[in-house]
Amino acid sequence: MKILLFGGAFDPPHRGHISILKSAAAYDNFDKIIVMPTGTPTHKKNCTAPFDVRLYMAQTAFADIASNVEISNWEGTNLQEDYTYRTLQHLQSEYSDAEIYMVIGSDSLFTLHSWKNAEFVMKNCTALVFAREDELEDDIAQRAAELEKMGAKIRFVKAEIINVSSSQFRREGEINADIITDEVQNIVDEYSLYSADETARLKGTAKLLAKLLLDEKRYIHTLNVEKLAAELGEIYSLDVEKLRIAALLHDIMKNAPKDILLHRAKQSGIINKIEDKPKQTLHGFAAAHYAKTELGIDDDEILWAVKSHTCGRSGMQDIEKVIYLADMLCEERCFEGKDYLLSLAKQNLDKAMFASLEHSLAFVKSKGNTVDTDSLEALEYFRARLARNL
Ligand SMILES: [Fe+2]
Ligand SMILES: [Fe+2]
CATH class of the missing domain: 3.40.50.620 (HUPs)
Structure with a gap:
């Protein structure tokens, strides 16, 4: 042959x-x-x-x-x-x-x-x-x-x-x-793949990647996360373009083959004991590694927002909080108490994070799944922050 x-x-x-x-x-x-x-x-x-x-x-x-x-x-x-x-x-x-x-x-x-x-x-x-x-x-x-x-x-x-x-x-x-x-020119133009404007290039490239790598449901979810993240970013005067890039990439490894997901999660340099992490949190770490190696993103705020979007962590920055909340509270999500959490997210990020983490942990426990230690630490972190501000 x-x-x-x-x-x-x-x-x-x-x-x-x-x-x-x-x-x-x-x-x-x-x-x-x-x-x-x-x-x-x-x-x-x-x-x-x-x-x-x-x-x-x-x-x-x-x-x-x-x-x-x-x-x-x-x-x-x-x-x-x-x-x-x-x-x-x-x-x-x-x-x-x-x-x-x-x-x-x-x-x-x-x-x-x-x-x-x-x-x-x-x-x-x-x-x-x-x-x-x-x-x-x-x-x-x-x-x-x-x-x-x-x-x-x-x-x-x-x-x-x-x-x-x-x-x-x-x-x-x-x-x-x-x-x-x-x-090829049409693709290059539509997604600003070689734009001299770095932010436009990264945002366009991330959007095309989401379209290419995610199934339709996950792609729509990603666009909804981007939309809510931008809305919250405006409210809190954050860098909306950074939020959009993080939102577009946060689930980019969600449909990846298991061996690649695990390989990238291990390479992310953040999980010392990968065996201890619940499986459903690994795609965030893998996505951050993908963003760093494939798109050359070095911005820590973006990388942390992608990493921590499923489990949260102690010391979360505002960009991370917004991506965590936008992921949980975006348009297509439907669960009891969502409207309350969403209105809280538009008033106070720390209060919304504390209430959302409490809600998520209760849900994980009710399903008999492993509770992530990063989430528990995040809950205590926000409890202490709120107590200090009282
Ligand atoms: Fe996710
Ligand atoms: Fe997500």
Whole structure:
């Protein structure tokens, strides 16, 4: 089975990528063409758009190129660091008779020997190297010959290279829209994905992520939380834009596969004893880790609001209180006593937090579920604050 593998950050995918993929696809009769956006490295945030957004843009840009194109989410969802050899091993395990052709740029010929497990990479795929329509430069041909002596299989593909780059788009996107297709441009514009205004970019990106990653019910809940958080933020003169970003991200891991949820919760650096945390609180910690690593959010107020939205904590800041209350009291929530708590939330955040925590803890106990120690500490924290203010 002949597989064509085309990997890249695709941040965003542009017409140059499409041109290369079309030429590569015409090189042979491939049974499958796999486009694979790279995962977001956890140690260095060098992509502007999160993996899930880049995956969506890649689906939009490449899916119609041929009927056998598949856009793979593998590099963004496996829990190990991405290396090409691991991707090849993964494809070999998926397709036992796989004969893999991998698209690379001619510049990669000069670094291939230093890739992790380079020998394995060279032996287990054929590199389809893109060269310009003019003659191959001597040093490229010489380098290819050297690598072939080391066991690499290298083929050159002549293609019309459209000389654009994603970084060029990110710099000039607003004035040079021809670099990307109209469909990708519409997504970029609607969600301000590369806006120079950081707040607009984060808010737009968070909204698209909520739409892509959550089921419909959870998405509507998220928009309702955003709405009430903004309303409360206005009342208490808080940073409404921060509240909107936190609200859009607070449940972003709610529909994530269990292994990813647990992995991110453990990585959040806040749960020392993850076994002690009730399962229903983990998605907040995982969401904060997602916000930090995928969107590059470093703002502690946003991260804490996302983390503590299910259980609360001692020492909560106003932004956290608002997200906790908006999550509990938003439009679609329906329970006895809600109207009272909502009116309290619009008068005094501490009183509303104390009453809401009491209500939640009573509910958890009535169901026979484990009571979270952070919630108990939060209750005592607000009890003491209210007593001091009397
Ligand atoms: Fe939640
Ligand atoms: Fe929620």
